[in-house]
Amino acid sequence: MEEIGKKGLKKFIKASPRVGGNILVIYVIFFLLLSIFVKGFLTSGNLSNLVRQTSINGVVALGMTFVIIAAGIDLSVGSVIGFAGIVAAVLMVRSGLSPFLSVIIAIIIGTLIGILNGMLVFDGKVPPFIATLGTMTVFRGATMLVSGAQMVSGMPDAFLNLAQIDILGLPSLFIVWLIVMIISAFILNMTRFGRNVYAIGSNQEAARLSGINIRLNIYAIYGLAALMSSIAGIMLVSRLANGIPTGGSGYELDAIAASVIGGASLNGGEGSILGTVLGAMLMSTLRQGGDLLGINPFILQMLVGALIVAAVLIDQNRKRKQ
Amino acid sequence: MDKMSEEIIRMEGISKEFPGVKALSDVSFILKRGEVHGLVGENGAGKSTLIKILMGIYPKDKGEIFIEGEKVEITNPIQSREYGLRAVYQDITLAPHLSVEENFFLGRLPTKRLIIDWATVNRVTSDTLKELDLDIDPRKKLKELTLAQREMVTIAKIIHEKARVIIFDEPTALLGEEEVKQLFEIIYKLKSEGTSVIYISHRLEEIFSICDTVTVLRDGKLIGTFPLADVDEGRLVSVMVGRDLKDIYSIKHQKSQEIVLEVKNLTKEPKFRGINLQLHKGEILGMFGLVGSGRTDVVRCLFGADKYDTGEIIINGEKKEIRSPIDGINAGIGLLPEDRKMQGLALPLSIMANINMVVYDQISTLGVMNRKEERKRTEKYLSELKIKTPSMLQKVEKLSGGNQQKVVISKWLNAQSNIFIFDEATFGVDVGAKLEIYRIFEKLISSGASIIWVSSYLPELMGLADRILVMHEGRCAAIVNNGEATEEDILKLASGLSIATKTGN
Numbered sequence: 167m168e169e170i171g172k173k174g175l176k177k178f179i180k181a182s183p184r185v186g187g188n189i190l191v192i193y194v195i196f197f198l199l200l201s202i203f204v205k206g207f208l209t210s211g212n213l214s215n216l217v218r219q220t221s222i223n224g225v226v227a228l229g230m231t232f233v234i235i236a237a238g239i240d241l242s243v244g245s246v247i248g249f250a251g252i253v254a255a256v257l258m259v260r261s262g263l264s265p266f267l268s269v270i271i272a273i274i275i276g277t278l279i280g281i282l283n284g285m286l287v288f289d290g291k292v293p294p295f296i297a298t299l300g301t302m303t304v305f306r307g308a309t310m311l312v313s314g315a316q317m318v319s320g321m322p323d324a325f326l327n328l329a330q331i332d333i334l335g336l337p338s339l340f341i342v343w344l345i346v347m348i349i350s351a352f353i354l355n356m357t358r359f360g361r362n363v364y365a366i367g368s369n370q371e372a373a374r375l376s377g378i379n380i381r382l383n384i385y386a387i388y389g390l391a392a393l394m395s396s397i398a399g400i401m402l403v404s405r406l407a408n409g410i411p412t413g414g415s416g417y418e419l420d421a422i423a424a425s426v427i428g429g430a431s432l433n434g435g436e437g438s439i440l441g442t443v444l445g446a447m448l449m450s451t452l453r454q455g456g457d458l459l460g461i462n463p464f465i466l467q468m469l470v471g472a473l474i475v476a477a478v479l480i481d482q483n484r485k486r487k488q
Numbered sequence: 489m490d491k492m493s494e495e496i497i498r499m500e501g502i503s504k505e506f507p508g509v510k511a512l513s514d515v516s517f518i519l520k521r522g523e524v525h526g527l528v529g530e531n532g533a534g535k536s537t538l539i540k541i542l543m544g545i546y547p548k549d550k551g552e553i554f555i556e557g558e559k560v561e562i563t564n565p566i567q568s569r570e571y572g573l574r575a576v577y578q579d580i581t582l583a584p585h586l587s588v589e590e591n592f593f594l595g596r597l598p599t600k601r602l603i604i605d606w607a608t609v610n611r612v613t614s615d616t617l618k619e620l621d622l623d624i625d626p627r628k629k630l631k632e633l634t635l636a637q638r639e640m641v642t643i644a645k646i647i648h649e650k651a652r653v654i655i656f657d658e659p660t661a662l663l664g665e666e667e668v669k670q671l672f673e674i675i676y677k678l679k680s681e682g683t684s685v686i687y688i689s690h691r692l693e694e695i696f697s698i699c700d701t702v703t704v705l706r707d708g709k710l711i712g713t714f715p716l717a718d719v720d721e722g723r724l725v726s727v728m729v730g731r732d733l734k735d736i737y738s739i740k741h742q743k744s745q746e747i748v749l750e751v752k753n754l755t756k757e758p759k760f761r762g763i764n765l766q767l768h769k770g771e772i773l774g775m776f777g778l779v780g781s782g783r784t785d786v787v788r789c790l791f792g793a794d795k796y797d798t799g800e801i802i803i804n805g806e807k808k809e810i811r812s813p814i815d816g817i818n819a820g821i822g823l824l825p826e827d828r829k830m831q832g833l834a835l836p837l838s839i840m841a842n843i844n845m846v847v848y849d850q851i852s853t854l855g856v857m858n859r860k861e862e863r864k865r866t867e868k869y870l871s872e873l874k875i876k877t878p879s880m881l882q883k884v885e886k887l888s889g890g891n892q893q894k895v896v897i898s899k900w901l902n903a904q905s906n907i908f909i910f911d912e913a914t915f916g917v918d919v920g921a922k923l924e925i926y927r928i929f930e931k932l933i934s935s936g937a938s939i940i941w942v943s944s945y946l947p948e949l950m951g952l953a954d955r956i957l958v959m960h961e962g963r964c965a966a967i968v969n970n971g972e973a974t975e976e977d978i979l980k981l982a983s984g985l986s987i988a989t990k991t992g993n
Contacts, residue, residue, distance in 0.1 A: 356603045361586075365594055368583035375565055375581055376595030435585030 188480065189428055189444045196448065200455045207458055214337050220450040221343040222398050222405070224443060226417050227424035228350045229394030231442045234425045235354075236387050237367040237434025238294040242283060243395040243421055245305035247414025250276035250399035252309050255318040255409025258325060265325040273396040279305060280392025284385035302418070310411050318409030329404035339401055346394060351439040363387060367434025424449060427477040449473065494521040495557065496653060496684050497542070502551035504537055504708075511537040515551075515710045517703060519653065524675060524685045526699035526716070528692070529728055530945065534708040535688050539655055543575055544568040572652030576642050576659055584631040589613035591630055592645050616648045620674055635662045643674065654678065655686040660694060661780045672698055690778045691983055692721055704728055725976045739926065742770030742933040743954045747805075749907055749938065751790065754799030759785035760962040763799070767907065767940060770933045774953030775942040778982050781959040783942050787909045790940070791823035792816035803907075817846060821907045822900025824893070832896045835885035839877060840866040842884050842895050846903040869898035873928060890924065897928060908932060911942045926952060946975050960984045 201208040226243050233240045254272035257263045263271075279301060286297035331338050354360035362383050365373040374380050398417070403409050426432065427448060428441025449470055456466040497519040504512040512534045519525050527535050540546045542553065544562040553560055555571050562568050582591045590597070592613045598605045613626040622640050630638055639662055646654060656675075660668050675685055675698055687699055695702055696716060704711040704727050711727055719727075749767040754760070760782035767773050777783040789796040792810040801808050803819050810816050816823065825832045833842055844851065844862050851861045866880045873894045877887060884895055893913060900908060913925055929939060929952065943949050949956055950970070958965045958981040965981040966973075973981075980986070 358597050358599055358604060361590060361597055361604065362595075364586055365583045365590075368585040369581070372581040372583050372594065375569075377566065377569075378595045435583065 188484070189441055189448065189477070193444050193448050193451075196451065196455075200451065200458075204455055204458050207455060212454075212458075214332075214340075216450060216454055217340040217343075218337045218405075219454070220446050221337070221339040222401050223417060223420050223424065223450065224343045224446040225346050225394050225398045225401065227421040227442050227446045228346055228439065229391035230418075230421035231350070231425045231428075231430055231437050231439065232354070232363055232387050233294075233391045234422070234430045234432060235367045235434060235437040236363045236384070237370070237432075238287065238384075238387065239298065239422070239432070240280075240283060240388060240391045241295065241298040241418045242279065242302040242305065243391060244414040244417040245302045245309065246276050246279050246392050246395040247399040247402060247417055248309040248411065249279070249305045249312075250396035251403040251413050252313045252318060252409045252411060254400055255321060255403050256312055258321045259318050259409075265322055269325075269400050272400060273393065276396025276399065277389050277393040280389040280395075281385050283392070284388035287388065288381050288384040306415070313409060313411045315411050317411070319407065321403075321407070321409075325404055326407050329401060339405065342397065342401060346397070347439060347443060354439060359383065359386060364435060367436075369435075420446075420449065423474045427474060429481060445477070495519070496521050496555065498554040498557075499538070499542065500552045500554070502538065502541060502553075503549045504534075504541060504546065505549055510708050512541075512708045515705065515708070517710075518713070519684050519686060520701075521684055522679050522682045523701060524679055524687055524699045526695040526702035527686055527688045527705070528690075528695060528702060528724070529705035529711075533705040533728075535705055536657065537708075538705070539575065539657060539686070539688065542568070543573060543655070572650075573655070574646045574649065574651035574653070575655040575657060576639070576646060577657050582630055582638065582642060582645075585629060587627055587629055588617075588624060588633070588641055589626040591641065592616070592626075592648065612648070616644050620644050620647070621670060636664055636667050639663065640667060640670070643671065647674065647678070651683065653684045653686065655688070657688045658690065658779060659687075660689065660691060661778075668694075692724060692979075693983060693985070695724075696721065725979055728979075739930050739952050740934065741772075741954055744769045744771075748803065749790075749940075750800075750802040752800040752802070754786065754789065754796055754801070756785060756789055756794065756796045758962070760959070763964055765957055765964070765967070767938050768954075769936060769938055771955070772929060772933060772939045772941055772953045774949035774956035775940060775959065776944070776946060776949055776956055776978060776982055777959030778944075780961075781982065782962040783959045784911055786959075787823065787911055787940060787942055788825075790816070791821050791909060793823060793825075817903060817905075819907075820905050821909065822903060822905035823909045823911070824896045824900070824913060825911050832899075833884050833892060836883060838881045839870070839875070839884055839887075839895055840880045843869055843898045843902055846899055865902055869901065873898055874924065893925060894928070906937045907940070908937055909940045909942070912944065913941065914943065914945065914948065946978060950975060950978075958982050 206212060226247065230240060230243060250272045253275055254268045257268035257271060258265055261268075283294075283298050283301055286292045286300070287294050290297065292300075329339055333341050336344075352360075354363065362373065362378050365376070365378060366380060366383055366387075370380065395414075395417075399414060402413050406413070424445035425437060425442045426445070428438065428443070428445030430437030430441065452470060452473060453466060456469065457463075461469075495518060497517070499515070499517040502512055502515045502517075503510075515534065515538060517538065527538070529535050537546065541548045542562070544564045544567050547563065553562060560571065562571070583594060586594070589609045593609050598608050610626055617624055617626060620640075620643075622637075622644060624633065624637055624641065630641065633641065639659065643659075656671075659671060663671060675687075678685060687695070689695055699716055701713060701715055702719070702724065703713040704724070706728065714724075746769040747766050748769050749765075751763060751765045754763040763786055765773070775783045775787070785794065788794040790801065790810065792813045792815045795811055801810050803821075808815065808819050810819060810821075813823075823832075834845070840862060843866050847865075848857065851858045851865070863880070869875065870877070870880060875887075875891050875894045875898070877891065884892060887895065897908075926948075929941075932939060941949070941953060953970060955967055955969050956973075956978065957967045958978055960982055961984065965984070968978065968981075
């Protein structure tokens with residue numbers, strides 16, 4: 167019995183760099199240290215707060231991971247969060263549509279922004295950084311315009327409760343993240359589309375010559391990132407109980423950081439769902455742990471920055487040794 | 489009927505022109521079923537162009553292509569795949585981050601109800617690899633394999649896809665002896681199954697051991713197609729190179745006895761080892777070798793672009809540690825790299841910026857550029873080297889190949905270099921520009937500079953170099969004086985064959 171357990175563990179550790187396991191080891195150690203030395207860290211209240219805070223960023227990071235594995239980048243996700251959230255809020259409050267319909271419409275519109283990104287990148291041959299920098303700015307402006315730069319409040323309780331309730335003892339926001347996580351992992355590893363994402367990121371020319379339809383895949387990749395950002399936008403509005411015009415600002419950088427800490431390469435071809443999830447968790451755990459320890463928030467910010475660079479340095483070092 | 493006589497591919501009267509170069513003129517080529525057909529010629533003879541036209545990568549200017557007697561128009565690579573044509577290129581087109589088995593099924597992974605059927609993927613891949621006696625783990629990522637293994641994976645994949653015609657373009661450049669044997673086994677098997685093979689190689693001994701027929705191209709023209717039973721190696725070599733260009737290569741030699749650069753036992757594993765050479769003042773030292781012989785690696789180490797493992801570099805009698813390009817520049821060495829677009833020039837910048845890049849610290853005070861001096865120097869080289877441009881602010885990417893080459897030369901003249909290393913200086917430039925580059929060589933050596941010149945084009949080396957260092961698989965096979973060896977001898981040396989020495993053993 168013990169023998170098998172040991173073998174399994176060894177095998178897992180050996181395979182772990184591929185599934186973002188380096189970071190898993192780091193995270194487990196970090197988590198244990200906080201549990202032992204920080205009072206009030208290992209309480210159900212604190213932990214449920216931690217996952218609730220990470221969930222929204224976590225969903226965005228999952229979408230970003232698809233784009234980064236395909237050797238792209240999407241700076242517009244923060245603006246998509248803001249825009250989808252405001253559209254949903256405005257439809258509920260000012261147009262009086264039902265929460266269900268408002269959410270569906272907002273998610274569809276948000277996803278279309280992603281497909282627009284895909285068109286700019288593939289058909290327009292605009293570098294992804296520039297294309298999405300453009301849509302990021304355009305849709306932040308659009309968010310301000312739609313909301314009149316005012317907070318939108320007064321949404322039905324049915325909608326506001328979404329973010330507050332627990333299901334089976336788990337915060338609902340975390341459940342959403344979990345579902346998106348499982349679906350993403352399934353798509354990326356088990357479906358043709360998922361493997362195309364890796365192939366395109368690894369060698370786009372080889373993928374094209376193998377008959378992979380690059381255009382449709384690029385649309386789908388950016389569309390998926392925007393779909394997940396729109397879901398995150400809805401989650402954010404429900405959690406804050408207000409549609410905030412600046413909502414989601416800066417989320418793109420957190421999402422990129424989570425993917426990269428989790429082992430994704432900006433050159434494409436590498437990255438995993440587990441890695442990204444742990445990357446997002448590591449950042450928010452560091453923030454929260456630091457908070458509980460009473461570390462100056464500005465110093466904490468500096469630590470998070472150092473973490474991002476350190477994660478990539480370690481990864482580069484590992485690759486050089488290979 | 490005799491299966492061998494059946495025509496699979498017939499290319500007729502193929503012509504192709506690139507700006508300034510006639511790459512192919514009126515070339516015809518016939519491939520029969522189950523035949524292994526060698527395609528030989530010097531670099532620039534048009535072999536790759538012919539294959540790329542067949543594969544739909546380049547459009548042809550003139551000519552017709554028939555597949556099994558039917559006229560076809562192949563306009564893109566995906567179309568040629570549909571006709572059952574497959575090529576193993578030197579630059580391998582697989583996805584490095586994916587596993588061997590996934591690469592095997594790239595773009596056509598089998599699925600069962602949306603979910604990828606990894607079991608089938610694994611089974612088919614391992615079966616195919618086993619069948620070909622390849623000991624490669626199908627679960628490994630491609631980038632974890634050696635280059636030779638990656639190539640064998642490409643070959644296995646193509647064979648699994650059941651092609652009608654398989655083209656090997658210099659397949660053995662990356663392979664070791666054992667793998668070459670495996671490759672030959674594979675080719676014999678393909679042949680017995682009726683697949684046709686086009687085999688491009690510089691290594692004539694391979695052509696003789698594997699091919700039934702050989703077609704020789706020279707300067708874009710068809711010289712002839714011969715059954716291999718009818719030719720011997722000597723005849724084939726002379727047909728490949730046979731031409732007299734002595735008049736173009738008249739140059740006033742300036743070689744003196746003074747040694748400016750001496751290299752002792754230079755080694756960089758696994759690229760090259762034990763290289764010794766002496767370069768004299770005013771000398772043009774040619775370096776010749778086949779793809780993968782390590783000649784480019786040697787000159788990159790001399791300049792400091794790569795680091796060598798062991799050995800000594802002595803410049804003007806003084807031992808130098810050359811570990812970075814800055815060391816090389818300070819020692820008076822200028823490198824004009826093989827791929828000047830990638831390594832020698834900043835294409836989106838102006839001629840002026842490119843020429844002065846290496847001397848910015850000399851022509852600035854406290855970091856502020858002296859624009860007047862910059863302009864003066866640029867003007868000097870524009871007129872000295874006859875660079876054709878509307879303005880010195882012209883972006884280098886807009887210039888022709890020959891003029892780009894002159895800008896790189898200006899850059900190093902400007903840096904006061906006195907040892908110039910040219911790596912394939914004349915590759916891809918037209919004949920007129922070639923002649924001008926030869927004149928620049930003459931000017932350089934008459935002003936006391938020395939030149940190391942790496943070239944794959946033997947006639948120009950034979951015509952212009954004082955001595956030629958011949959490399960074979962990372963070693964110096966010989967250094968021959970101008971006029972003391974024939975082209976045939978040098979090609980043999982570079983292929984690892986021995987030549988009959990004067991003592992006659």
